Amino acid sequence: xxxxxxxxxxxxxxxxxxxxxxxxxxxxxxxxxxxxxxxxxxxxxxxxxxxxxxxxxxxxxxxxxxxxxxxxxxxxxxxxxxxxxxxxxxxxxxxxxxxxxxxxxxxxxxxxxxxxxxxxxxxxxxxxxxxxxxxxxxxxxxxxxxxxxxxxxxxxxxxxxxxxxxxxxxxxxxxxxxxxxxxxxxxxxxxxxxxxxxxxxxxxxxxxxxxxxxxxxxxxxxxxxxxxxxxxxxxxxxxxxxxxxxxxxxxxxxxxxxxxxxxxxxxxxxxxxxxxxxxxxxxxxxxxxxxxxxxxxxxxxxxxxxxxxxxxxxxxxxxxxxx
Amino acid sequence: xxxxxxxxxxxxxxxxxxxxxxxxxxxxxxxxxxxxxxxxxxxxxxxxxxxxxxxxxxxxxxxxxxxxxxxxxxxxxxxxxxxxxxxxxxxxxxxxxxxxxxxxxxxxxxxxxxxxxxxxxxxxxxxxxxxxxxxxxxxxxxxxxxxxxxxxxxxxxxxxxxxxxxxxxxxxxxxxxxxxxxxxxxxxxxxxxxxxxxxxxxxxxxxxxxxxxxxxxxxxxxxxxxxxxxxxxxxxxxxxxxxxxxxxxxxxxxxxxxxxxxxxxxxxxxxxxxxxxxxxxxxxxxxxxxxxxxxxxxxxxxxxxxxxxxxxxxxxxxxxxxx
Numbered sequence: 001x002x003x004x005x006x007x008x009x010x011x012x013x014x015x016x017x018x019x020x021x022x023x024x025x026x027x028x029x030x031x032x033x034x035x036x037x038x039x040x041x042x043x044x045x046x047x048x049x050x051x052x053x054x055x056x057x058x059x060x061x062x063x064x065x066x067x068x069x070x071x072x073x074x075x076x077x078x079x080x081x082x083x084x085x086x087x088x089x090x091x092x093x094x095x096x097x098x099x100x101x102x103x104x105x106x107x108x109x110x111x112x113x114x115x116x117x118x119x120x121x122x123x124x125x126x127x128x129x130x131x132x133x134x135x136x137x138x139x140x141x142x143x144x145x146x147x148x149x150x151x152x153x154x155x156x157x158x159x160x161x162x163x164x165x166x167x168x169x170x171x172x173x174x175x176x177x178x179x180x181x182x183x184x185x186x187x188x189x190x191x192x193x194x195x196x197x198x199x200x201x202x203x204x205x206x207x208x209x210x211x212x213x214x215x216x217x218x219x220x221x222x223x224x225x226x227x228x229x230x231x232x233x234x235x236x237x238x239x240x241x242x243x244x245x246x247x248x249x250x251x252x253x254x255x256x257x258x259x260x261x262x263x264x265x266x267x268x269x270x271x272x273x274x275x276x277x278x279x280x281x282x283x284x285x286x287x288x289x290x291x292x293x294x295x296x297x298x299x300x301x302x303x304x305x306x307x308x309x310x311x312x313x314x315x316x317x318x319x320x321x322x323x
Numbered sequence: 324x325x326x327x328x329x330x331x332x333x334x335x336x337x338x339x340x341x342x343x344x345x346x347x348x349x350x351x352x353x354x355x356x357x358x359x360x361x362x363x364x365x366x367x368x369x370x371x372x373x374x375x376x377x378x379x380x381x382x383x384x385x386x387x388x389x390x391x392x393x394x395x396x397x398x399x400x401x402x403x404x405x406x407x408x409x410x411x412x413x414x415x416x417x418x419x420x421x422x423x424x425x426x427x428x429x430x431x432x433x434x435x436x437x438x439x440x441x442x443x444x445x446x447x448x449x450x451x452x453x454x455x456x457x458x459x460x461x462x463x464x465x466x467x468x469x470x471x472x473x474x475x476x477x478x479x480x481x482x483x484x485x486x487x488x489x490x491x492x493x494x495x496x497x498x499x500x501x502x503x504x505x506x507x508x509x510x511x512x513x514x515x516x517x518x519x520x521x522x523x524x525x526x527x528x529x530x531x532x533x534x535x536x537x538x539x540x541x542x543x544x545x546x547x548x549x550x551x552x553x554x555x556x557x558x559x560x561x562x563x564x565x566x567x568x569x570x571x572x573x574x575x576x577x578x579x580x581x582x583x584x585x586x587x588x589x590x591x592x593x594x595x596x597x598x599x600x601x602x603x604x605x606x607x608x609x610x611x612x613x614x615x616x617x618x619x620x621x622x623x624x625x626x627x628x629x630x631x632x633x634x635x636x637x638x639x640x641x642x643x644x645x646x
Contacts, residue, residue: 159641161483161485260604277641278622288605291604295603302482
């Protein structure tokens with residue numbers, strides 16, 4: 001049985017299509033390959049159904065027989081009123097080979113999906129591009145492993161780490177390309193959160209202002225012990241995010257107080273650092289106290305995952321190392 | 324007459340060899356090519372003599388006849404008790420073609436060198452890789468154009484722009500690779516400057532601790548209206564650097580007060596930003612007030628020239644745009 005990583009790469013790209021729109025289901029990608037040719041493509045639809053495999057198998061039709069299915073997550077093995085088991089569908093379609101990136105930690109499937117496939121005589125390879133898949137399905141996996149959403153902290157800064165001038169002026173530090181990138185990131189999260197100070201002083205819209213993606217504007221939350229204005233939800237503390245339903249990806253957009261509260265609680269998994277080629281000098285710091293008591297403790301926590309230019313701004317993406 | 328940019332690239336690399344050791348002379352590189360083969364290599368020796376062309380011609384010997392000489396700066400045309408005119412040497416050696424990056428702004432040569440070569444029947448091409456040459460000989464050119472040294476500001480920061488914890492702890496933010504790079508940079512400057520607070524609290528050695536380069540430790544200065552301790556020079560203000568003799572490259576190593584004073588005076592030409600993959604939160608800011616009154620004024624001043632990883636730290640080099 002041959003195995004081509006490019007097809008798994010394509011499946012991972014499909015998995016990302018509905019990131020932020022499938023909670024509590026994972027966003028899965030599936031590519032079906034018959035004799036070296038892609039005959040079916042599927043990804044989890046918004047709302048979580050139909051599943052990627054069902055979509056891809058429907059497209060493949062009779063060409064699924066004897067084919068290889070690349071899936072980013074173990075095909076489900078549990079009954080649901082909302083659709084058939086994917087493992088059953090793959091068997092019924094006559095697929096010969098299933099290549100999977102990750103097992104499904106959901107206890108209703110966890111290993112049972114692969115077992116059902118193998119019991120039916122299908123060759124199963126697992127752990128293929130597992131690390132990339134962990135990133136593509138970070139929200140679902142964080143919810144399963146840690147019982148809370150995956151948290152991204154966004155900071156738009158000057159080269160010297162300022163997020164505003166002393167008088168609060170922050171429009172604009174970054175350029176239009178970086179701001180468009182932020183809108184794209186918003187569309188990949190179920191919820192955006194700001195601190196109360198930012199809500200009151202900036203009254204941010206926090207919507208997705210990209211043509212065709214307006215409907216992907218996420219829910220809006222404010223970090224506060226008090227109430228929230230119309231159209232906003234109140235989140236009492238960083239730890240309270242565990243209780244949010246329908247939120248697997250949370251984007252913390254600032255200000256420094258909210259950012260620092262999430263970092264102090266070690267509840268940030270990913271940093272989106274947009275850096276403009278300017279110096280501000282005296283101004284508002286990007287962070288306040290995050291509970292650090294010794295410099296040595298700050299090391300070994302963050303790993304640079306990506307870097308790119310957005311116009312004249314630089315984006316660096318760091319991920320929290322958790323062992 | 325053919326012209327190969329790779330030879331000019333090699334000449335520029337030679338020009339950088341004695342950066343920080345030739346003031347008030349420029350550090351020049353010279354490559355002599357006969358029939359596609361390098362037959363002579365020269366660069367300005369520490370102290371400014373002999374000149375690059377004299378060294379390269381001596382190595383080429385009779386092979387210089389009919390050859391092409393690649394030089395990063397116009398060959399000198401003025402008499403000196405310390406050595407012969409390079410334009411005269413090139414003519415006497417029978418060089419057929421001179422390729423130069425930049426004209427020499429020194430009024431004793433400025434165009435006269437090229438004219439002498441052309442008068443002798445040598446083909447002269449100029450302006451070849453001029454921008455790269457401007458960087459390689461930045462100290463000399465800044466001294467000629469602006470009457471002061473070329474100033475580099477180094478900042479070693481966390482991702483959030485802190486240069487120390489609140490208690491002053493700053494060892495270490497960056498790792499050994501970044502610190503070794505700083506030592507290499509020191510060797511390329513005639514003088515290093517720190518603020519008085521940094522001198523008093525850190526008592527920095529500011530020497531070059533790299534095997535074989537110990538002798539390249541630059542002079543040390545402190546920004547102060549008062550006196551300086553033994554082994555240190557006092558510089559009363561950023562503007563006072565114009566009066567420093569034998570200093571064409573100045574490295575400002577901090578702290579935030581000295582850095583901000585040079586930025587407020589618009590006397591920084593280059594930023595060396597070392598950024599460690601850590602977050603500090605509350606701590607010492609990299610800069611204080613630099614005189615910025617509107618965010619729009621901060622834009623358009625800095626251009627990213629280089630970026631690289633040094634271990635797990637990121638180095639970004641920015642240059643001041645001056646029009």
